[in-house]
Amino acid sequence: MGEFELIRNYFAAAPCAQPGEGVALGIGDDCALLSVAAGEQLAISTDTLVAGVHFPDVCDPFLLGQRALGVSASDLAAMGASPLAFTLALTLPQVSAEWLEAFARGLNTMAQGCGLRLVGGDTTRGPLSLTLTVFGTVPTGKALTRSGARPGDLLCVGGPLGDAAGALPLVLNQRTTEASTTQALLTRYWSPQPQFELGIALRGKASAALDISDGLLADCGHIATSSGVRLLVERDQVPMSDALLRFFGPDAALNAALSGGDDYRLAFTLPPSWLAELQAAGLPVFVLGRVVEGHGVALIDALGQDVTPSTRGYQHFQETR
Structure with missing residues (x-):
């Protein structure tokens, strides 16, 4: 199965890839065209998920499709954005019709639940990884950011x-x-x-x-x-x-x-x-x-004493000693 047949069979035909509000042109041309209303800003975020790092090397592809988009779309929610569209760059070690069918179903399930439309992407051969870019809209000047917290909040x-x-x-x-x-x-x-x-x-x-x-x-x-x-x-x-x-x-x-x-x-x-x-x-x-x-x-703690643990979270490229 060639790249374009793969895209056509498993992604372009999915319900989440059909035309909808805010999408002037979807899959099929060199670029998608998104419509943003006057007084709105476009919110954009990209996430890459790699097998063995962000998910097990062997896992249910339906669940992986759900997780990949849910993880990426969460960035839009964090900015107060309304969901609009997404793209998918999919790197596969081999082509499996069964795997692709299940993955596409999971992706579509999350996309429709979130109100996101698939508008493009890419496929290539290599170690399994997924890169998703999500697009949303937010009224100008109303996006939530990390920089506004003040004492007393x-x-x-x-x-x-x-x-x-x-x-x-x-x-x-x-x-x-x-x-x-x-x-x-x-x-x-x-x-x-x-x-x-x-x-x-x-x-x-x-x-x-x-x-x-x-x-x-x-x-x-x-x-x-x-x-x-x-x-x-x-x-x-x-x-x-x-x-x-x-x-x-x-x-x-x-x-x-x-x-x-x-x-x-x-x-x-x-x-x-x-x-x-x-x-x-x-x-x-x-x-x-x-x-x-x-x-x-x-x-x-309840007495106001600092009990902060040494481990605070996950970091990529953290050096081990």
Whole structure:
């Protein structure tokens, strides 16, 4: 099967690749054409996922298709952007019709759930890797960034943390547990749901935001650095699911929530005056700390003592000693 036949059979014909609002021209020409309304800005983000680094070398291609797009689309939610379109560059060691069919179904499932349309990309031969570029729109001047946090703001997250990190022993077949716990944790790993509703609701309210990919403490460090402030995370307020606590126990569950990564929940700073309105609207807003003067990120106990662990999250190219 040639490259263009592969694209035509498994991607160009997918429901998520059909014309839609905001897409003037999709797959088939040298470029896609996207329409952006007056008063809107285009938000763009690119992620690369590599076999053996971001997902197991051998895994269900349907689940991989879901995860790849969900991970990438989460960046749009973190900016308060509305989803528009995406491209896919797919590198394959070999062509398997069965693998491609399942992967395309998973990709399409997530795309339709997110409201994203496939508008182009590339395919080539080599070690399995996926590069996705996602596009969204946000009203001019309303994008959420990492640089606006101020002393007095609350530090919040969009839901329980650590489930995806807790799922890793299950993904790697290192442990087993009861079916309900397995399903809850694996769903958070393989099918992360970008928090578009929350991100859009935070426009004009949150002072800074990002999505958690490398661990709460590590990623909050980006807000602290960009905003020139210090973030205090209250250990006893970190939200965790019952499934994670059952599977890991309280200490290991907390470590997963703080530094495990792959949560793809939003972390954001919020002036206290907005809290009641957002929670009354039924949005997932969990307060776990506050912004103060200073720099960096600290985990504190109930007495206010610094109990920050040495491991804060995942870093690519980290030197080992």
